[in-house]
Amino acid sequence: MLKTLMLAVLFAVVGNPNADEMRNVIDNAASSPQQGFKVHISVDMEGLAGVVDSSHTSSAGRNYAAARDQMIAEANAAIAAAFEAGASEVVVIDSHGDKTNLQPEKLDRRATLISGGPRPLGMMGGIDESFDAAVFIGYHARASTMDATLDHTYTGQLKHVWINDHELGEAGLNAGVAGQFGVPVVFVSGDLAVTEEVEALIPAVEGVAVKEAIGQTAAHLLHPKESLERIAAGVKAGLVRRAETQPLTFEWPVTLRIEVADAGQADQVMFVPGMERVGARIVEYVAPDFVSAYRMSRLVRLLAQ
Template identity: 35%
Template sequence: MKILIACDMEGITGVTRWEHCDPTHPEYQRFRKQMTMDVNAAVEGAFAGGVEEVQIADGHSQGQNLLIEELDSRAQLNCGTTSPWSMMNGIDSAFGGVFFIGYHAMAGTANAILAHTWSTQILNWKINGQKIGEFGMNALIAGWFDVPALMVSGDQSLATEALRFVPDIDCAVVKEANGYFSGKCFSPAKTHERILECAQLAVQKKREGRGPQPLKMNAPYEVEVEFTQPYMAETASRLTGSERTGGRSVTITVPDIPAAFLAARTLCNLAV
């Protein structure tokens, strides 16, 4: 079995501030190392569970965060932008499952560290009326390839969100958020143990024919992006086929998940 580890940074062990995830800030160097260690724990767990291959997708900012020289040498790294699947760089139907490491809750979530969706310009992403964050969107991309989301790591609010989309997903909670910039963080020694055990269990369940099914939604897909400011919706609504559906909102209906992801990404890129 092959596993893809899709990783982000805001849900990494100890991260509570944007500065921790900002490549221009001195604190970033500490937390990119921590991100590498969280990912290594997941790689270790995957191999302990019996997988043959692990690929990693570095999904934060420009996809250049993980320290390749400190990564478990059994894993391969998909990094850099602008890859077709962005945070899911490398995904295809050959994978047996995806781990989401260092993920965060969607924009607007209470008691969730650095909760956002794609950028801080976005109030909401909705698909067919349902609010969706980065976990849900990326799990849908995996699902389009018939690949299930097997585990997540992040704070407890991310875990709650992931369980709403994938009821039997395994969750490694590395911090308990009590605010946007605050929470009780567990030590790396503890979180790496949790991530490793969770990853190993998720792979074992998958190999035994248990565990989550690929996440799917019924087509067609009405994608709505709600921005923080009306001028962002003005420029985003220049996308052919889209419609201005509110002061802050633009909507477009597309036939499949790749088009839904591309539409959401393009609308966000058009907003200035």
């Protein structure tokens, strides 16, 4: 299933018409699991070194090209660290915006890439029980966090998201998806706020802060190259300790509660059968398991435009 998906993705990315050649590429990139372990690396942009506002994160922005290069550099630092730590397979997931920011030809060729969307598992595309560890690069704090670079959860329209009364952002939601497949998140990089947010959920996680926010669109920055070294060291340390890091799990059934920006958006979300209105801007849904709750959160995001 994953290989089929990967083929489809790689075709979409490179447009190679030769299926046999492509299968060889995939098989060569994905060595036998007996040789080592398998790592899922999800890469967002808001938490990259040097990034402070939408001039970096919007593809039309003046600083997007530099941020995009840093995105590749941080992904490659994490890939190299994973192989150094003993990984035999690394899958990188482009997790920002339209999810076509990482240029395949610039990525460390030992890794494969999941690119483009929409994808049912969003920023965790491709995750399943075959992975041994998950890594978050360039992540940001959840919506409504003070002094956090570009804090948000999916869009600016979701103000708070709770799972069983725990408030989560993208990092926590993604960690929960990995957790349902038994995969621990061993590393997170971004601003100080997101590393603290994830450390509160997963105490054993290795966190590297590449900046400290001074409000939503200003930050005290570490040099991008210094950041690469710290990310590489952190990914390696997190992967070495992966057996001690617990997957993030929640009790089932899972209660998803979301506060949207205005009542009209909540009206639209109420088209979903089983959705409950618990406030003018707050909706609630009970899902049988975490991944189902996660998928519903993605649907609410689409409806609350």
